[in-house]
Structures are given as C-alpha cells and as structure tokens.
Amino acid sequence: MDFKVGVFDSGIGGLSVVREIKRLMPGQPLIYFGDTARTPYGPKSLEILRRYALQDAKFLIQQGASLVVIACHSAASAATGLLESELAVPVFEVVTPSVAQAITLTRNFRIGVIGTRATISSRIYDRLIPERLKNVRVFGRACPLLVPLVEEGWINNRETRMIVKRYLRPLREKQIDTLVLGCTHYPLLKRVIMEKAGKRVKIVDPSEEVARAVHGFLKGKGLLAEGSGDNDRFFVSDLTSNTQTIVERFMGKGIKLEKAVFS
Amino acid sequence: MDFKVGVFDSGIGGLSVVREIKRLMPGQPLIYFGDTARTPYGPKSLEILRRYALQDAKFLIQQGASLVVIACHSAASAATGLLESELAVPVFEVVTPSVAQAITLTRNFRIGVIGTRATISSRIYDRLIPERLKNVRVFGRACPLLVPLVEEGWINNRETRMIVKRYLRPLREKQIDTLVLGCTHYPLLKRVIMEKAGKRVKIVDPSEEVARAVHGFLKGKGLLAEGSGDNDRFFVSDLTSNTQTIVERFMGKGIKLEKAVFS
Numbered sequence: 208m209d210f211k212v213g214v215f216d217s218g219i220g221g222l223s224v225v226r227e228i229k230r231l232m233p234g235q236p237l238i239y240f241g242d243t244a245r246t247p248y249g250p251k252s253l254e255i256l257r258r259y260a261l262q263d264a265k266f267l268i269q270q271g272a273s274l275v276v277i278a279c280h281s282a283a284s285a286a287t288g289l290l291e292s293e294l295a296v297p298v299f300e301v302v303t304p305s306v307a308q309a310i311t312l313t314r315n316f317r318i319g320v321i322g323t324r325a326t327i328s329s330r331i332y333d334r335l336i337p338e339r340l341k342n343v344r345v346f347g348r349a350c351p352l353l354v355p356l357v358e359e360g361w362i363n364n365r366e367t368r369m370i371v372k373r374y375l376r377p378l379r380e381k382q383i384d385t386l387v388l389g390c391t392h393y394p395l396l397k398r399v400i401m402e403k404a405g406k407r408v409k410i411v412d413p414s415e416e417v418a419r420a421v422h423g424f425l426k427g428k429g430l431l432a433e434g435s436g437d438n439d440r441f442f443v444s445d446l447t448s449n450t451q452t453i454v455e456r457f458m459g460k461g462i463k464l465e466k467a468v469f470s
Numbered sequence: 471m472d473f474k475v476g477v478f479d480s481g482i483g484g485l486s487v488v489r490e491i492k493r494l495m496p497g498q499p500l501i502y503f504g505d506t507a508r509t510p511y512g513p514k515s516l517e518i519l520r521r522y523a524l525q526d527a528k529f530l531i532q533q534g535a536s537l538v539v540i541a542c543h544s545a546a547s548a549a550t551g552l553l554e555s556e557l558a559v560p561v562f563e564v565v566t567p568s569v570a571q572a573i574t575l576t577r578n579f580r581i582g583v584i585g586t587r588a589t590i591s592s593r594i595y596d597r598l599i600p601e602r603l604k605n606v607r608v609f610g611r612a613c614p615l616l617v618p619l620v621e622e623g624w625i626n627n628r629e630t631r632m633i634v635k636r637y638l639r640p641l642r643e644k645q646i647d648t649l650v651l652g653c654t655h656y657p658l659l660k661r662v663i664m665e666k667a668g669k670r671v672k673i674v675d676p677s678e679e680v681a682r683a684v685h686g687f688l689k690g691k692g693l694l695a696e697g698s699g700d701n702d703r704f705f706v707s708d709l710t711s712n713t714q715t716i717v718e719r720f721m722g723k724g725i726k727l728e729k730a731v732f733s
Binding site: 243244245246250251252254255324325328351352354355356358359361365366369370373445446447448449450 | 506507508509513514515518587588591614615617618619621622624628629632633636708709710711712713
C-alpha cells in the first residue's frame, strides 16, 4: 500500500502545504485535517496547543497516515517535541526546514520572521536560527490581522497593502535581507509582502520548504508513490459554507471537504 | 444570598456587557466566563455553537449563577432556544432587547445590522425585526475584520477607519437610519462607526440593551443586590498574556482572570 502523508493545521491555511506537496509529489496519497472547530491556534496557550496538536495528529494516524506534517506554525512551535515522543510515525513540521533555508539565503545575517502572536512569542525562530548560525540577528513581528484579511479575500486591496506595510516597517528599519513567512496563510499575500518588504529581501515560504523536506525523505526511503493521487481526503472538524469558499481561495475548486468525527 | 448574574461569551468581548451591567447594578454579584480556548464563535456552525453555548452556560450555573446572559451574538443567534429549554434559570441574550430598541428608534424603517459572519448569516435580526414591525427593511453586513482590529488595539487608526468605512458603505447606500452593533467587540469602535455610518444614524448597542433588560427583570422581582460587588469572578478557558492586555482594553486594569477547569 502506498505511503500516506497526513497534514494537519488549525484550519485551512495548511492547504498551502498540501498544494506544495501535490506539486512535488502528485501521486502521493494524502490526508488532511483542518481543525476549523477550534481555529485559530495563534492566540492559544502552549498547554492547549499541545493537547490539540496531539489529538489532530492521532486522528490522521487513525485515518491511515504513515507520516505527519504539522502545517501550523503555532502548533509546530508548541508541540513538535511532544508529537515526536508520543507518535510512532515520522513527524515533519514547517519550522525546521525554514530555519535551514533562511540560514542558506541570508547574506547580512539579519533575518525577519512574521507570524501569529503564538508563533512570534514562542520565539522558536529566535532560538533555532542562532543555534545554527553565529552572529545572526532575528527580528520577529506578530501580524495578527493578516489571517483574517486572507480569509476575507482581501488579498491585494488598499487596506491590506497599508496593513502589510505597517507590519513590515520595523523589519525594514532593521534592514533584514531575508523574511520567513511564519504562517500558512501568508503565501497568499506573498506578492504584497514581497513588495512591502523591499526588493532585495528574499522570502522563505515554509510551505515550500516542508514539502521539499518530505519529498527528500520519501525519495531517500524509496517511498515515493506513483498513483493518481485521486484518493486524497480532506477533513475538517467544522464545516460552514464559508469554509468551502476559503478552501477554494487556496486550492481552486474541486476539493470535497468531509466533516471529521472527532471528539 | 444575593442573586448572582452569569455572563458568557466566546472570548472577552462579553466584558462590554459586564461593563454595562456593573454600571447599572454595581452591587450585583457577577460571574463571567470567556471561552478563549475555543474563540472565536463567529465562523462556527450552528451545531458546534449549540454544544459550546450549553457547556458555557452550565459552567456558570455550576459556579453559582442564578441567571445566564448570552453576551455573544453568534451563540445567542444559534442557541437561545436550546438554553431556555435545557436550563432551569432565566436566560437573557443580546439580540431580543436590541431588536426592541432598533424598532423604537427607526423612523424610516430601514435598519442596518453589522456582526460576525455567523450572526449575519443566521439572519436572526432579519427574522425578528419584521415580526414586530411591518414594512421594515433590515440590511445585514458581516464585518469579520473588526474583531481582530479591536484585539490588535487598532481602535482609531487610519486602516481601521478605512475598513469601517468600506464595511458600512453598502448600509449608507441603503439609507439606514438605525444601526445595530451586532457583536460585543464593536462598542469599542463606536466612535469610528458613528462617524462612518453618518451623523443621522442612531446606534443600538446590545451591551447596553441587555444590561437594561436584566436590570428591569431583577428590579421587578426585588432581586437587586446592594453588596459591594467585590466578589465578582472572571473565568477564561485559556489564559495568555495577550488575554490580559485585551481585558484591560475593555475594563481597565484590576480584573483578575482565573483559568476555568472545564473539560
């Protein structure tokens, strides 16, 4: 049986990871869980994040996943160690490969990170990047309005551009040359973010990085599947008509959402 | 023993209701529960909202509340009937008294309602107002960015003013003369909303209306308390440093939050 990749997120933002996985490995069977009943994870405490992340990952494994990808930065910041020790399957997450990529790209050793309040206050990038690169400086900035702007579909309007500019101003002043998009929703704002960050700033998109990491792992183990990829399943813990609209914003039409039976 | 009022909300927005209750009845003992672990309720389905609202109300009753106020519009829209049939205590909520006030205020029979996506798509005001006033027209507008703007503390900055203006434009075009602030966070934006709605538009603030309704009920039953009001308790299901910051935005300093033990 083909090796099934499980991806979970606090909501549907993790579909940006799915999109990259399907681009690199279109035939790999995939199962997605978005915890839309308890979204967002961004403002929640470590304790709650750990409990939810473990439940989410266990649901994916029950549904047949042989590998778990934590697509949510808040959950990855809070619960990666816990999941690695509690689960019998390999765990990938969006932070570690993005750290590696940021280190590769920076020339002036000044790296910016934007994300939700939980991700930024976890200081995970501030801890991990300097462990691997000496004399680097990491500047974090919480941008709590960007997720609701994406979910409202305000991808490139005037208010969004002003808000992105305001959020990025302190990072520009720090003269960063590399910027990590530390939240799964942000790739949808990539164009505006690139513009407001400044032309010379290189962007790290964790969705791309984690997909590459999973691809490298599966290829190395000879586990890449050749199937049609038509049996992917997409679960959410709560389903409203707006969920479907937002999913289309990430993936285009044709994704069938299923309600997860999940206590 | 004094008659204790319980108030619950999806998060801390319900403190705008607490503020009005304490203004009218400073001595009435009060207990608050904010479901910060599962906030926001706005985007959630009816089924989930009903389950959560019943749990929240039962927690308040376990803690000694003799009356329950649903401060959350999304929960009130979804679960008032359920709570009235399941609970043995009186249930008040933010919608019914606001409907009455909107009907009293309108002169041209064109009433606007702003709220979260859940409140607006529940069409609760569209159903209740015409039941009580013939030939009235109700215009709803979901404003999902206003809650995160308040929580970010962007109460009166340029982006907020532009966004409020954009949200209210279709209601202005409908020439409403009365506007219901259908979400507990919106009173904090009252000044901007009044400005952008137009000078002649009268504002209905459900926090004030429900506090008045509770006051009338307690007074009528001779249950108004004369105590010091110093024993009020404020529970949340998840507690982060940012929660405390946002609470101060609503209530000023001096509120001690307790973590609810809540399954």
